Amino acid sequence: MEDLGWWGVVLAVLAGAIRVSTPFLFVSLGELLTEKSGRINLGLEGTLVMGAMSGYAISYLTGSPWLGVLVAGVAGALFGMLHAAICSLPRVNDIAVGIALMLLGTGLAFFLGKAFIQPQAPILPAIDFGWWSDVPQVRAALQINVLFVIGLLLAPFLLWVLTNTRWGLIVRTVGDSADAARAMGYSVDLVRLAATMAGGFLAGIGGSFLSLYYPGSWNEGLSSGQGLMAVALVIFARWHPIRCLGAALLFGGAGALGPALQSVGVSQGYYLFNAAPYVLTLVIMIATCSPTRTLAGAPGELSITK
Amino acid sequence: MNAPFLRTHANGALGLEAVGMTKRFGGLTALDDVTMRVSAGSFHALLGENGAGKSTLVKCIMGYYHADQGQVAVGEQEREIANPRDAHALGVGMVYQHFTLVPGMTVAENLVLSRSHVPAVVKWADERRALDAFMAGMPFRVPLDVPVSALAAGEKQKLEILKQLYLKNRFLILDEPTSVLTPGEADEVLGLLRRMTREGKLTVLTITHKFREVMAYADEVTVLRRGKFAGTGRVADLSRSDMAEMMIGAREIPHGASRLDNAIGEPRLQITGLKALNDGGLPALEDLDLTVWAGEVVGIAGVSGNGQRELVEVLAGQRPSAAGEVRIGGELYGATRAEIKRHRLCLLPEEPLRNACVARMSVAENMSFRSFDDPPFARGGWWLNGSAMRGAARDLISLYKVKTPGPDAPIGTLSGGNVQRAVLARELAHDVRVLIVANPCFGLDFAAVSEIRSQIMQARNRGAAVLLVSEDLDELFELADRILVMFDGHLVYETPTPDADLSVIGQHMAGH
Numbered sequence: 001m002e003d004l005g006w007w008g009v010v011l012a013v014l015a016g017a018i019r020v021s022t023p024f025l026f027v028s029l030g031e032l033l034t035e036k037s038g039r040i041n042l043g044l045e046g047t048l049v050m051g052a053m054s055g056y057a058i059s060y061l062t063g064s065p066w067l068g069v070l071v072a073g074v075a076g077a078l079f080g081m082l083h084a085a086i087c088s089l090p091r092v093n094d095i096a097v098g099i100a101l102m103l104l105g106t107g108l109a110f111f112l113g114k115a116f117i118q119p120q121a122p123i124l125p126a127i128d129f130g131w132w133s134d135v136p137q138v139r140a141a142l143q144i145n146v147l148f149v150i151g152l153l154l155a156p157f158l159l160w161v162l163t164n165t166r167w168g169l170i171v172r173t174v175g176d177s178a179d180a181a182r183a184m185g186y187s188v189d190l191v192r193l194a195a196t197m198a199g200g201f202l203a204g205i206g207g208s209f210l211s212l213y214y215p216g217s218w219n220e221g222l223s224s225g226q227g228l229m230a231v232a233l234v235i236f237a238r239w240h241p242i243r244c245l246g247a248a249l250l251f252g253g254a255g256a257l258g259p260a261l262q263s264v265g266v267s268q269g270y271y272l273f274n275a276a277p278y279v280l281t282l283v284i285m286i287a288t289c290s291p292t293r294t295l296a297g298a299p300g301e302l303s304i305t306k
Numbered sequence: 307m308n309a310p311f312l313r314t315h316a317n318g319a320l321g322l323e324a325v326g327m328t329k330r331f332g333g334l335t336a337l338d339d340v341t342m343r344v345s346a347g348s349f350h351a352l353l354g355e356n357g358a359g360k361s362t363l364v365k366c367i368m369g370y371y372h373a374d375q376g377q378v379a380v381g382e383q384e385r386e387i388a389n390p391r392d393a394h395a396l397g398v399g400m401v402y403q404h405f406t407l408v409p410g411m412t413v414a415e416n417l418v419l420s421r422s423h424v425p426a427v428v429k430w431a432d433e434r435r436a437l438d439a440f441m442a443g444m445p446f447r448v449p450l451d452v453p454v455s456a457l458a459a460g461e462k463q464k465l466e467i468l469k470q471l472y473l474k475n476r477f478l479i480l481d482e483p484t485s486v487l488t489p490g491e492a493d494e495v496l497g498l499l500r501r502m503t504r505e506g507k508l509t510v511l512t513i514t515h516k517f518r519e520v521m522a523y524a525d526e527v528t529v530l531r532r533g534k535f536a537g538t539g540r541v542a543d544l545s546r547s548d549m550a551e552m553m554i555g556a557r558e559i560p561h562g563a564s565r566l567d568n569a570i571g572e573p574r575l576q577i578t579g580l581k582a583l584n585d586g587g588l589p590a591l592e593d594l595d596l597t598v599w600a601g602e603v604v605g606i607a608g609v610s611g612n613g614q615r616e617l618v619e620v621l622a623g624q625r626p627s628a629a630g631e632v633r634i635g636g637e638l639y640g641a642t643r644a645e646i647k648r649h650r651l652c653l654l655p656e657e658p659l660r661n662a663c664v665a666r667m668s669v670a671e672n673m674s675f676r677s678f679d680d681p682p683f684a685r686g687g688w689w690l691n692g693s694a695m696r697g698a699a700r701d702l703i704s705l706y707k708v709k710t711p712g713p714d715a716p717i718g719t720l721s722g723g724n725v726q727r728a729v730l731a732r733e734l735a736h737d738v739r740v741l742i743v744a745n746p747c748f749g750l751d752f753a754a755v756s757e758i759r760s761q762i763m764q765a766r767n768r769g770a771a772v773l774l775v776s777e778d779l780d781e782l783f784e785l786a787d788r789i790l791v792m793f794d795g796h797l798v799y800e801t802p803t804p805d806a807d808l809s810v811i812g813q814h815m816a817g818h
Contacts, residue, residue: 166424169411173419176410183406184419185391300409 008137009260015141016256017249018148019214023048025151025248026206027230028237029158030199032244034080035234036162037195038175038188038301039087042098044203045227046105047079051207053113056218060121069124069147069208076204077197079105084196088189094303102227116218124213145213147205154202155245162241171195175299203227229281236284238297254280311345312382317506320381320397320477321346322367327376329362336362337373340535342528344477347506349499351524351541352513353553355609355777359533360513364479368393368400380477394422399475401466403482409455413448413465420469440472445498460491467495471508480512484519496523515553515609517546517816529553550812554779564760566767571600572635574771575740580630582616590616591795594630596773600739603762603772605786605803607779609815613795614775615656618744621773622653624661634740647676651740652733656775659725665718669710670699672717673732698735706731707757730761741765744775759785779808793817 027044034041041047051072059068083101087094127149130142162168174181174191181188206226211218233251237243258273298304312321322344329337337359344350354360366373369387377384380396387393390400407416418424418433434450441447448457448465457465463483470478478499484492500523502508514520520527520541527544529536529552537552575598584590591613598604608614619625621632623641632639634649645651655661663672671678674695679687682694699713708727710720717725726746733741743762747755762785766772776782782789782803789806791799791814799814801807 164428164430166426166428169415169419169424169428172411172415173408176408179404180406180408297410 006264008264011137011141012260012263013253013256016260017253018141018144019252020255021248021252022145022148022151022209022213023206023226024230024233024251025148025155025245026209027203027227028233028244028248029151029154029241030076030202030206031230031234032199032237032239032241033158033171033202034196034199035239035302036175036299037171037192038178038299039084039094039192039196040098040231040302040304041080041083041101041196041199042095042228042231043079043083043101043105044098044200044230045223045225046102046109047076047200047203048105048207048210048227049109049223050079050105051076051204052211052222053109053116053207053218054204055208056121056211057113057116059123059212060116060119063122065122065124065212068121068212069205072204072208073201074204076200076202076207078200079204080197080200081193083200084189084193087196088193106223110220113218113220117220120217121212123216124209126213145209147209147213151248152245155241158241172299175301178301203230225278229277232281232285235298236288239299240297251277251280311343312379313346314381314476315347315506315509317347318476319347319503319506319509321509322398322477322511323379324363324367325377325379327363327366327378328374329359329366329371330374336533337366338533339375340530340533342535342538344509344511345526346509347503348525349503349510349523350512351520351527352511352530353515353517353520353527353549354530354536355515355553358530358553360530361481362533363530364400364481364511364513368398368479391422394473394475397474397476398479399470399473399477400479401463401470401481401483405462405466407454407462407465407469410453412451412453413457414450416454416465417450417469417472420473422473441468444468444471445501446494460495463491464495467499476507477509478511480510482513482515484514484516492519493522499523515816517549517813520549521546531555546813547809550809550816554808554812564767565763568601568767568769570602571769571771573597574600574635575773576633576636578631578633580617580620580632581628582613582620582625583628584616589628589795591620594795594797596790596797598740598771598773600771601766601769602787603766603774603785605782605789606773606775606792606797607782607789607811607815608777608792610777612792614744614792616795617792618653618655618742618775621651621742622655622661649740650736650738651742652676652736652738653741654726654730654733654743654746656744658729659718659722662729663717663725666716668714669703669708669717669720669728670696670713673699673702673713673728673735676732676735702731702735703728706761726758730758734761734765738765738768738770741770741772742775743772745777746774747778747781779811791815 027048031041031044054075055068055072058071059065079101083097086092086097124145124147126143126145129144130139133139162172170186170191174186174188178188210222229251233247234244237247254276257276258270261273262270312323314320324342327337327340340359340363342363352360362371365371367378367387369389369392378387379385380398385396414434414437417437418428437450446464448461448468454462483495496519499510503510524541527541527549528538529549531553577594577596580591580594581589582591594617606614616625620627621641634651639645639649659665674683677683678690678695682691684690696713703710703713706727708731709724717728720728746758746762759781762772762774774782774785783806786803788800788802789811790797791811793814794817
């Protein structure tokens with residue numbers, strides 16, 4: 001094996017960015033869609049873990065990882081439906097409901113997933129984009145999962161939907177001015193239900209990536225807050241799908257920093273480097289928030305911007 | 307119906323007639339047998355004071371409210387308008403006082419979205435071409451790619467009007483369209499609308515209380531007063547004072563509560579150069595100078611939204627002042643609790659349940675807000691004595707005839723008049739030196755009204771300086787020693803009540 005030196009770190013971070021970013025990407029696109037309709041779903045962390053568990057379990061039971069991905073999405077959509085249904089009741093705060101569902105989702109996943117910690121389920125295939133290279137590190141880095149490719153295409157597709165379709169315009173109207181939407185005769189609660197369910201579907205798929213590709217097994221420490229960080233990421237991306245993609249890659253790269261440095265022998269401060277995504281979250285939240293002006297691009301109906 | 311004025315203009319303008327419109331809300335008759343005729347291609351003004359029923363009438367026409375009686379004819383036919391969608395189908399559109407645009411979306415997106423049928427996939431290239439062509443034919447233009455949140459109020463108002471024209475509405479109802487505009491913007495928008503009515507493309511019905519705009523732009527006017535038809539005519543045939551008299555009425559000036567001829571004392575409340583901003587950060591009050599002497603009632607008249615609320619909020623300590631100073635008895639006053647107590651300032655704001663009460667706390671607790679941390683209600687300033695509070699509250703309840711199940715009932719369960727009485731009891735419980743009252747009788751029955759007014763008069767007779775902010779001119783004529791008119795954040799007119807002329811006051815209220 002050739003020694004690439006510090007290039008190895010760069011390559012490992014890039015590879016890590018692609019690998020680690022996929023759940024970020026799916027959860028943040030889901031959260032973006034939900035927030036565009038005017039609600040924050042903090043429960044996506046629970047949805048993510050639930051998706052990871054159910055995807056893994058179905059893959060193990062049926063032998064089809066793709067069926068697992070689908071079921072993970074459906075489980076996420078059900079959680080989204082629950083969130084939207086509870087939030088449509090009068091005097092209910094979406095953030096409080098989100099936290100409750102986050103705890104419910106993780107708890108339920110741990111309870112139902114006990115039996116699937118040991119067995120190995122079939123995992124998702126990767127496409128070898130590195131066939132042109134002789135360097136094994138490059139080949140390893142370019143083993144890209146199909147879900148990442150789907151996510152890559154999903155970001156521009158979501159942008160197109162939000163700007164060019166009736167459904168996209170209606171979702172944005174509901175998220176920006178519920179009064180205007182009602183005046184036009186749209187049902188605010190129904191639109192939010194659909195948007196939250198679609199968001200949950202994507203978050204569930206993001207969870208299945210964790211258990212079915214990377215790290216590629218089911219255990220209770222699988223998620224390390226990706227679902228919550230995705231909320232920060234959406235704010236950082238200013239509610240724009242393409243910027244979401246960039247932000248997800250950035251967070252993924254930060255998450256891969258620790259293992260990458262370890263691979264070239266820098267083991268001091270390993271845990272400190274592993275904390276890079278959390279530090280990044282904090283820095284971004286501080287840098288992008290201001291007490292005097294409201295966030296540009298924020299949907300007007302969000303409870304945090306109202 | 308086959309009246310010539312209803313005949314649709316060759317260029318599209320519609321005529322409209324509303325006959326015998328009556329609308330009741332519970333026991334209140336908001337609109338009583340009102341008839342209005344708007345001829346095709348005219349610019350028609352609907353004039354009246356607050357609460358005269360103007361909005362109710364147009365909302366009945368638009369189908370937001372279902373009128374209890376009356377018919378509406380659009381074009382030459384009588385029509386059944388059950389909801390705003392029916393009105394739109396007939397080509398009748400309305401621009402509301404609050405904007406109905408989606409702030410985060412661009413002008414183009416807002417226009418396309420306003421259509422009754424939005425295609426599943428919007429082909430923006432085609433839509434842009436159509437919108438550009440539409441804009442080119444319009445008298446005023448708004449940039450298409452800018453988000454609505456970045457537009458100024460005047461541009462938003464123009465966009466609301468453009469939206470109605472984009473939807474091909476040919477009868478346009480505007481609800482106080484210039485209330486958010488500067489005079490320059492108002493002239494531009496109204497001038498352009500007037501030109502469109504001249505060309506016969508559009509009929510405009512505008513709700514207003516501004517005489518200036520009626521005189522400058524309207525062809526015809528219909529005046530409402532207290533839910534009833536008060537007059538109509540061609541603007542060219544009417545003078546300003548004719549319209550003011552129709553609007554305010556040749557009322558008898560009531561002299562109720564006994565006014566003692568006590569000597570006026572020293573200047574008690576002095577406001578100099580006061581400036582305050584409204585919720586949107588724009589100036590609501592500017593360079594306000596006002597002195598209230600001990601033993602007099604100073605009444606402030608004005609159409610709501612001209613800075614009265616902000617003035618009361620500054621005095622109550624609910625809103626910071628941006629410039630200027632308030633002095634009480636010569637001392638600077640910053641509305642702290644200690645100052646309020648020391649100067650014995652009492653305040654009855656409008657909507658007291660929201661502004662001066664905690665709805666879920668008991669009547670006794672609400673009644674002791676001013677003094678709960680003083681003996682005998684508190685020992686050492688912190689150990690509260692509930693039975694003393696309840697005892698004092700019982701006395702006040704019987705003295706001010708507050709109808710409540712008892713001192714422990716949550717104040718939010720009381721009726722509006724009784725909340726008003728309870729707050730007034732609290733505020734007048736001690737020897738008052740400065741009393742500030744805003745619309746104290748809004749929505750109350752006659753008995754409660756005369757009682758509350760006599761309490762205010764008694765405070766004055768005891769030598770308090772009273773500032774009374776009211777939209778009810780009768781109330782001001784009854785209580786005030788001097789009447790000042792507030793318009794656009796300034797005090798524009800002052801007169802001693804015995805010399806006051808209703809029509810002159812009405813004109814100043816409308817900005818003259």
